[in-house]
Amino acid sequence: MIDAPLTRVEEARLVPAGGPARLALSRLPRAGEIADAAAAARGVSAWVDGRLVVTAVPSRLIDAAGRVGGRELADLVAGSVEPAVEAWLGTAPDLPLPGRAVLPTATRPVVMGIVNVTPDSFADGGAHYAPDDHPGAALRHGRALLEAGADVLDVGGESTRPGADPIDVDEELRRVIPVVEALAEEGAVVSIDTTKARVAREAVAAGAAIVNDVSAGGVDDELVPTVAELGVAYVLMHRRGTPRTMQDQAEYTDVVGEVFDFLADRLDHIQAAGVGRELVVVDPGIGFAKTAEHNLVLLRRLREFTSLGRPVLIGTSRKAFLGRVTGATSTDDRVVASVTSAALAVRSGARIVRVHDVAETVQALAVAHAIATAGDEA
Template identity: 45%
Template sequence: MGVVNVTPDSFSDGGRWFDTDTAIAHGLALVARGADLVDVGGESTRPGAVRVDPEEEQRRVLPVITELARRGVVVSVDTMNAETAERALDAGARILNDVSGGRADPRMTAVAADAGVPFVVMHWRAHSAQMQQHTEYDDVVADVLDELQQQIDDAVAAGIDPANIITDPGLGFSKTGAQNWELLAQLDAFHALGFPVLVAASRKRFLGELLAAHGSLRPTDEREDATAAISTLSALADAWAVRVHEPRPSADAVRVVARMREAGA
């Protein structure tokens, strides 16, 4: 899953793809470099980010989704807003990726149910401005699994076909760096929920902390090798997809894992 942030303030590449034509070109380039689908978002969810009103979010993403879909790209829309989701689906999006897992907008699960499309349920506790104030867990893996199960139950109760549910442990969302590593170390536990798993670790702060030198975080665009390592581990753990800013290293990593398994079959 390649990432197109049509935003001025995303943590990794805010502003680089804010122009519509540039965002479209970037989406096509991601596919050329190995992305199977492209996730288009118009609202930054980095820690501390301020919410964007739906009209502005739609102004940013709808032309991009329309053109990428017209070109045959499989598009997911990264939104917490039900109205944006509806209009994105009308524009050609085929997957709803809601980082709140249906909690930010009470209409979202109904929209996903009515559309009958895949719906990503990410573990979520609070919006970006407050999320890092909600990192207390008794046992981060067990607690995230329990809370994610409740979100899944709510989605199914709203009419979403379980066959359309994809889960995401929500790395970096109400999680410390150490907690992210604990979740990654036990990705197998998320398969026990019975749904495909999306892993979104690309370029995140905990990788910058791991690779820090002389007290300074490794810059976001210099975290690709670490991201590809996470993609390798995710493939070994049978993840459904990895959400990445630069697809080629991760696509290559997945091919290596697939070929190794073929040789050992």
């Protein structure tokens, strides 16, 4: 069986008027022959890090594939190219939360507030985790974020900052389950930030509706099958290595292409494992095995990730690369930079932003969304 090609749309604004798109294709059978056939139909192609980048009217590219390999190859290319272009041109779908209302990612950006139940998170470690008052501090913080306008609360009990040490599953459960249970009982949409299947299972039993996995299933082989069994929404994020090692693996020839292909491959993998594609959010993993320059390039070209047809989540809040850009060494001094990056990410296609500073972000996104949609109903 031939793997379907992966299509990343770099530009497609002219397609509705019959114009060309610029497409980057990986895993394309007979790619050189298709490139030659597309060139004969007034297409332009180049090889970039092993990917075929073609500027052509999509229908002509599909016809070129047909001339090379017949209907079977034409259908294979069409099945990759057409949905990618449609997704890039359109808007992300809503995110269903089984047993609950959907997250309205199709109509507006969604804010995910961070509830760190850890002593060592990079931005607010210990501020909302008091072992002698557990889960009181975390619950007060979660309620404040809801009052400020958060749509989702992301509860995490293990720090994923660069260099962080792992904790055992029992300690993670002790930290997060009382918080998840109490906030869910109060009506909050709760996400559990974990890489462990047992934590995901118990958090969903306690009321969590989303599993936010920074490892893409790479830490615990049982996590993806568990998510499939539970039928909850799942955030699929790009990362290399572990928090201890990831910054030593921040080497890319083409960071956008490599991160995109990873997410596309893992999206196919988890769908084959039984996780409904309609339940998946994709996250390029800002700050995870990336340099500051990698992060900025990913943000600048974020719209390309909408080719996957899933809501895109971005987490830039208070991260170190913002400090390198602005000179703000304290995480508390990166609020303006964080809000700015969130608004720009939404303008570039992000539908969910994961943030510490909810009130400020809600205001900024309301303005960004109003500007982006002004005149749409005229």
